[in-house]
Amino acid sequence: MGTVIMHNVVSVDGFVADKNDDVGPLHDWYFNGDTPITGGADQDYDHSGAGTGIKVSRKSAEYVRSTWETIGTIVMGRHLFDLVNGWEGRPPSGDHVVVVSHRPKPEGWHSEASYHFVDGVTAAIDEAKELAGERTVAVNAGDVGGQILAAGLVDEVAMDVVPVVFGSGKRYFGSVDGQHLLEDPHVVIQGEGVLHLRFKVRR
Template identity: 85%
Template sequence: MGTVIMHNVVSVDGFIADENDDVGPLHEWYFSGDTLIIEGADQQYDHSGTGSAFKVSQASAGYVQAMWEAIGTSVMGRNLFDLTNGWEGHPPAGGHVVVVSHRPKPEGWHPEAPYHFVDGVTAAIDRAQELAGERTVMVNAGDVGSQILAAGLVDEVAMDVVPVVFGSGRRYFGDIDGQHLLEDPHVVIQGERVLHLRFKVRR
């Protein structure tokens, strides 16, 4: 099975959005560089839903592209699904999306979309790994991500740290209880207006 990675862009004080789910300047580095993130030879990534191509600094480009291309399945909570309307049925990365939700897929919503609604984090990771095979399962940070980490189902924590202080909002680690030890970072890449970090979860 592939690696389960919990990931998000995050402020230096640990927030992934404000109280109104506004990400503010957290994603500006995705569009302010000079290197287009591409898949294959001719398809450009556009995961933003804005029609803007992702252009990052040269320092970030190799890391970001390799991470996205490794994703087989993404796991998200219902709140993010509702906020984005599931990107209109087009997964932002990978071939499938697993949504952790007590509610089913909205009736009539993009019936062809490779989205799978699962009640519970353990079942969600089982389904995501089944769909991903040997590829990466990428878990969005926040409340659902923290539940998956607390359940011992996350292999690595990845953070794209942006130099901004939010003061309050939605935390990267949600309302997680207790301490969870990580190894020393095995990826440390300084981009422009972002610092990429990855930590293995200590078992």
């Protein structure tokens, strides 16, 4: 089975959005560089709706491209799914999405898309691993990500830290209780307007 990585873009003080789910300048670095993010056969990874394509700094491009290409399944909470309407059935990376939700998939919603609605974080990770095979399971940070971390199901924490202070809002680790130790970062990459960090979760 592949690695389970909890990931998100985050402010210096640990927020992924403000209280109204506005990400402010957190994603600006996706569009401020000169290197496009493309996959095999020039697959465009831009699902932002901006229509201009994602262009980041060269150092960020190498890291982001190599990371996204390993993803098999994304795990997200129902709140984020509703907020972005599940990216209209086209996730930014990977072939499958598992949504942690007590409610089923909306009736008639993109029946062709490999989206699976699962009640509970343990069952969601089991399903995501099965779908991903040897590829990575990417868990969106926030309340659901924090629950998955607290359950001991996360192998690594990846943060794209942007130099902005939010002061309040939606926390990267949600409302997770207690201490969870991480190893020293094994990835430290300085992009333009972003610092990429990855930590293995200490067992």
